[in-house]
Amino acid sequence: MSKPPIGRDTRLCMSLSGRPGNAGSRLHNYLYAAMGLDYVYKSFTTTDLPAAIGGFRALGIRGCAISMPFKEAVIPLIDVLEPSAAVIDSVNTILNDDGYLTGYNTDYSAVRTMLRASPADPAKPFLLRGSGGMAKAVAAALRYAGFTQGTIVARNPVSGPALAAQYGFQWLPQLPEQGAPLLVNVTPLGMEGPDARTMAYPQAMVEAAEMVIDVVAQPALTPLIRAALAAGKPVITGAEVVVLQAVEQFTLYTGVEPDRALVIEAARFAHGDMTADRLAAAL
Incomplete structure (x- = not known):
């Protein structure tokens, strides 16, 4: 045509x-x-x-x-x-x-589609880093996919607690010492530019996790996704x-x-x- x-x-x-x-x-x-x-x-x-x-x-x-x-x-x-x-x-x-x-x-429906095709277990906890517009869509997708044991990790003292409260999740202003089976990055960490080499979660958390999601799309192979793949973890990429x-x-x-x-x-x-x-x- x-x-x-x-x-x-x-x-x-x-x-x-x-x-x-x-x-x-x-x-x-x-x-x-x-x-x-x-x-x-x-x-x-x-x-x-x-x-x-x-x-x-x-x-x-x-x-x-x-x-x-x-x-x-x-x-x-x-x-x-x-x-x-x-x-x-x-x-x-x-x-x-x-x-x-x-x-x-x-964004919401795209994340839900990928979650349905993934091995992510809604019965297990997750950490979600971020509280901006994309984080809102991802948090909603997780909640309506059946995830209830979630923690929003966000420095913003207004948007972080608000997003957590909206879906019945917990809120922390910084990463906890212990990770979770599902790690989700919804921040610019790992994106092309000044944050390109920054990994959103420590290596030890990635190795202990069962699955990783990173919504950064430029590049698809962020430092977090590279670490997860190297550790043999299933991933959902931003791309x-x-x-x-x-x-x-x-x-x-x-x-x-x-x-x-x-x-x-x-x-x-x-x-x-x-x-x-x-x-x-x-x-």
Whole structure:
């Protein structure tokens, strides 16, 4: 199927992130081309979020993916929240219908999908490091997947206890001496940039754990994921989560759903063989 050349009827979709990368653009544009859709996708960053969302609304841009640090700050700038985004109080996707903006959270459903395909045991405790917008989605996914014995580890004395209380978890301002069977990182530790070499949990905790989740997607092989794989632990990587949430965004933006084979093909193009192979095993 041939994609139409870019013209006045081409629909634009975009992302807003504090640290924009290329993987999202590669995945969305690959799917547009493969399905012959007259869309184009471009990543942006901004130092003026209200102005950026105002331009998104006024220019009729169809969809916008929201990444940290904007997932919570964007909420007052849109018109309505889809129920899961409202409950989680975090938005990672905005749909623009003729200037009316609806906020969604596709992080939540992506994490739930990966949890269902994983060996994670809901009867066992977990540690979750972080309390921002993505942490809210992951905590919600864990709670609704049946996990009840969780501890939120976050320095923020407001958002940390609030997130823990919302789902009946415990809160600690810093890592405890003892780990847990499931370790979850929802902070920038390990992300490309100044935190690239920092491991979110100590080596001893990783070796004692049964499973590790790291939602950092750039790179997929964070220091934490590398340590977990070296220790023979099952993992969920941020790249896997990013692909699944992006595919749900794609369907919201275009109204069409790519099949499993095409999703894996696009994941291979955007994120490489490891992510594609792991998704093929999970989906």
